[in-house]
Amino acid sequence: MDWSKVFNEVFIIGFLTASVRMAAPLLLASLGAIFTARVGIINLALEGIMLVGAFSGFYGAYLTGNPLVGALFGMAGGALTALILGFLAITVGANQTVAGTGINIFALGITSYLLSVAFGIGNRPSAVPSFKEIPIPVLADIPIIGPMLFNHIGLVYLAFLLVPVVWYILFRTPFGLTMRSVGEHPKAVDTLGGNVIRTRYICVIISGILAGLGGAVLSIGQLSVFMENITAGRGYIALAAVTFGKWNPLGVLGASMLFGAADGLQLRLQAVGLKIPYQFLLMLPYLLTMIALAGLVGKTTPPAAMGKPYSKQDAR
Amino acid sequence: MKEEINISRLNIKKRQKENKSVFGIFAPFIAVVLALLVGALIIAMAGASPLYAYQWLLYGAFGSLNSFSETLIKTTPLLISGLGLAIAFRSNMISIGAEGQIIMGGLFATLAGLYITGLPAVVMIPLLIIAGFIGGAIWGAIPGLLKAKLGVSEIINTIMLNYIALYFVNYLLDIPLREPPGYFPQSAQIVKEAWLPVILPGTRLHAGFLLGLLLVVAYYFLMFRLPLGYKIRAVGLNPHAARYGGINVERNMVIAMALSGGLAGIAGMSEIAGVQHRLLGAFSSGYGFDAIAVALLGKLHPLGVLASALFFGALRVGANSMQRAAQVPASVVYVIQGLVVIFVLTDTFLQKHMVSWRKSRPAKKTSGEEA
Numbered sequence: 001m002d003w004s005k006v007f008n009e010v011f012i013i014g015f016l017t018a019s020v021r022m023a024a025p026l027l028l029a030s031l032g033a034i035f036t037a038r039v040g041i042i043n044l045a046l047e048g049i050m051l052v053g054a055f056s057g058f059y060g061a062y063l064t065g066n067p068l069v070g071a072l073f074g075m076a077g078g079a080l081t082a083l084i085l086g087f088l089a090i091t092v093g094a095n096q097t098v099a100g101t102g103i104n105i106f107a108l109g110i111t112s113y114l115l116s117v118a119f120g121i122g123n124r125p126s127a128v129p130s131f132k133e134i135p136i137p138v139l140a141d142i143p144i145i146g147p148m149l150f151n152h153i154g155l156v157y158l159a160f161l162l163v164p165v166v167w168y169i170l171f172r173t174p175f176g177l178t179m180r181s182v183g184e185h186p187k188a189v190d191t192l193g194g195n196v197i198r199t200r201y202i203c204v205i206i207s208g209i210l211a212g213l214g215g216a217v218l219s220i221g222q223l224s225v226f227m228e229n230i231t232a233g234r235g236y237i238a239l240a241a242v243t244f245g246k247w248n249p250l251g252v253l254g255a256s257m258l259f260g261a262a263d264g265l266q267l268r269l270q271a272v273g274l275k276i277p278y279q280f281l282l283m284l285p286y287l288l289t290m291i292a293l294a295g296l297v298g299k300t301t302p303p304a305a306m307g308k309p310y311s312k313q314d315a316r
Numbered sequence: 317m318k319e320e321i322n323i324s325r326l327n328i329k330k331r332q333k334e335n336k337s338v339f340g341i342f343a344p345f346i347a348v349v350l351a352l353l354v355g356a357l358i359i360a361m362a363g364a365s366p367l368y369a370y371q372w373l374l375y376g377a378f379g380s381l382n383s384f385s386e387t388l389i390k391t392t393p394l395l396i397s398g399l400g401l402a403i404a405f406r407s408n409m410i411s412i413g414a415e416g417q418i419i420m421g422g423l424f425a426t427l428a429g430l431y432i433t434g435l436p437a438v439v440m441i442p443l444l445i446i447a448g449f450i451g452g453a454i455w456g457a458i459p460g461l462l463k464a465k466l467g468v469s470e471i472i473n474t475i476m477l478n479y480i481a482l483y484f485v486n487y488l489l490d491i492p493l494r495e496p497p498g499y500f501p502q503s504a505q506i507v508k509e510a511w512l513p514v515i516l517p518g519t520r521l522h523a524g525f526l527l528g529l530l531l532v533v534a535y536y537f538l539m540f541r542l543p544l545g546y547k548i549r550a551v552g553l554n555p556h557a558a559r560y561g562g563i564n565v566e567r568n569m570v571i572a573m574a575l576s577g578g579l580a581g582i583a584g585m586s587e588i589a590g591v592q593h594r595l596l597g598a599f600s601s602g603y604g605f606d607a608i609a610v611a612l613l614g615k616l617h618p619l620g621v622l623a624s625a626l627f628f629g630a631l632r633v634g635a636n637s638m639q640r641a642a643q644v645p646a647s648v649v650y651v652i653q654g655l656v657v658i659f660v661l662t663d664t665f666l667q668k669h670m671v672s673w674r675k676s677r678p679a680k681k682t683s684g685e686e687a
Contacts, residue, residue, distance in 0.1 A: 042471070044412075088661055088662070092661060094662065095410075095661065097412070097471055098608070098612055098657065098661060099658070101605070101608050101657060102609065102654050102655075102657030102658045102661065103654065103658065104605075104654070105605065105606070105609060105650055105653050105657060106651055106653075106654025106657075106658065108650050109647050109648065109649070109650025109651035109652070109653065110358075110647075110650075110651050110654075112647035113358065113362075113645050113650075116647065117362040117645065121639060121645055236475045239472065240472050240475065240476060243469070243472055277487045277490065277491065279483040279484070279486050279487035279490065280483070280487065282479075282483045283479070283480050283483045286479045286480050287476075289472065289476050290462070290473055290476050290477075293462075293469070293472060293473065294462055294468055295466055295468075302469070
């Protein structure tokens with residue numbers, strides 16, 4: 001084993017850059033999932049929402065030739081898919097985990113189906129216009145940190161800039177306060193004249209927009225194609241990142257970076273052809289999540305109304 | 317007070333009383349019909365004939381002895397792991413982990429089939445079943461224990477364990493278990509004595525299907541005739557009442573999860589010993605995720621699970637001939653599967669509410685009706 005291949009500048013910069021890039025879609029999706037979790041909704045549909053976002057983003061970019069329009073398509077597709085979850089979880093009062101599972105199966109089917117219908121069965125679509133890296137002047141020239149942080153596509157910057165924005169909304173605005181109250185004690189919000197149902201719907205849609213955008217980062221930000229099941233479980237990882245990050249944007253940032261780093265590291269190790277079982281690196285984030293949830297990073301307490309549908313009539 | 321939610325012109329009213337008995341039985345059936353109708357719409361929108369497509373779907377799944385036996389082959393792992401999930405769901409544990417448990421069951425069965433040699437089939441096959449059960453049960457008990465002892469959500473942990481199992485097996489097939497000379501990520505063949513015998517000559521249908529039917533009966537006796545099943549169901553219905561009644565809630569949660577995983581493990585064993593005869597990286601191909609829908613559509617009842625496993629197995633097999641003959645992408649069956657789950661979820665809602673198209677809404681409100 002040739003360790004000099006690992007401990008050199010090219011490898012380390014490549015690894016760090018990849019980590020940031022791989023973290024971005026997770027970060028977008030898990031920031032979205034903060035909105036649902038904080039109002040008490042288990043967003044297991046995140047995987048399906050990302051997948052639809054990835055497809056509609058790709059298809060939008062294919063139709064218009066403009067990745068920016070593609071990103072808007074991705075957000076719209078994500079929001080629509082999230083609305084199914086909203087209807088089932090909020091209006092119907094169904095089991096949210098099962099609803100999420102159903103939506104994920106549906107999303108896998110409908111995206112593969114539409115791909116076949118649009119391009120023919122078994123045909124791989126050609127690459128579509130995708131986002132180009134935007135190096136930030138001056139900053140991008142800093143050694144190591146420059147390429148790592150300041151030479152990415154716009155959506156990657158956006159994902160990281162959204163962290164303080166979501167934090168501000170959550171902890172410093174009246175809407176954030178309503179959100180958190182709905183997640184802890186919906187009956188109290190209702191009694192005080194707040195609208196539990198509307199707040200939950202708004203948050204579900206926001207989560208759909210963000211997760212859909214996260215999916216679009218995968219298709220038109222990183223690969224410029226759409227493949228069946230392109231998300232490959234990233235929605236579930238994003239959901240774990242939210243729990244790992246204790247439903248806080250800063251914690252979620254850390255968790256997404258950790259998952260991104262594990263992904264980036266295995267990519268780089270495979271690229272240099274080291275015979276380390278990279279599967280263990282891939283496994284690491286999942287193991288860490290389990291260990292973290294078991295109490296290593298302190299107790300994690302979800303919002304009290306998590307998973308419980310709310311109805312005025314039988315509210316406790 | 318009447319609760320009314322208006323979505324444009326859709327008028328939804330609280331029912332006077334719940335007509336649970338009739339509607340409850342037909343709800344899964346209605347969900348399937350609705351899903352097939354929406355599926356037909358989606359096929360039609362792509363410019364194909366839904367009727368022609370569904371004909372081929374049906375023909376591909378049941379049209380010949382061979383296709384029917386292929387349907388039963390696909391039904392088997394869905395049935396066994398679906399029964400397993402039904403145990404977990406009955407105890408109110410939400411498991412997304414059947415996929416990982418199938419993989420671990422398949423791995424343990426493979427190890428037994430590779431390294432235990434010189435024994436006759438009557439010993440080998442039960443040994444593999446036990447090995448598969450143990451592999452799955454370990455993978456189910458971990459999230460069960462973490463939930464019981466530390467209160468960690470079993471949902472996230474079962475999902476995480478799916479990936480850990482997948483990468484672990486991929487690693488094993490990458491290096492230690494790879495069959496020499498090692499061109500493909502697959503293990504060597506398990507010993508012939510451990511193969512599940514073919515039960516329908518001329519087809520691939522193996523004894524795993526009979527095992528599945530036996531487990532349907534076993535599930536019924538366990539859940540509805542034995543004290544353990546009663547305890548598991550009591551924990552699921554109301555943990556506080558169960559605790560008050562002297563039932564060790566935590567212990568039964570762990571037992572339910574271990575049993576649930578164990579059955580999924582047997583599903584993995586049946587796939588290895590009946591179909592693949594060796595360990596492959598992606599041998600489960602999503603059975604564990606479909607099994608969630610199977611358990612749910614079957615209303616956690618053994619016969620219901622059998623029927624829905626057959627339905628999902630038929631969809632899987634029929635989809636390919638539909639794609640070949642009618643040029644309708646096979647993935648439409650996943651759309652139908654997802655819709656079935658979504659529509660089943662609305663049944664409790666429909667039980668409680670009357671849905672009708674609003675023509676002109678009468679303004680007067682009758683106050684005498686209590687829901």
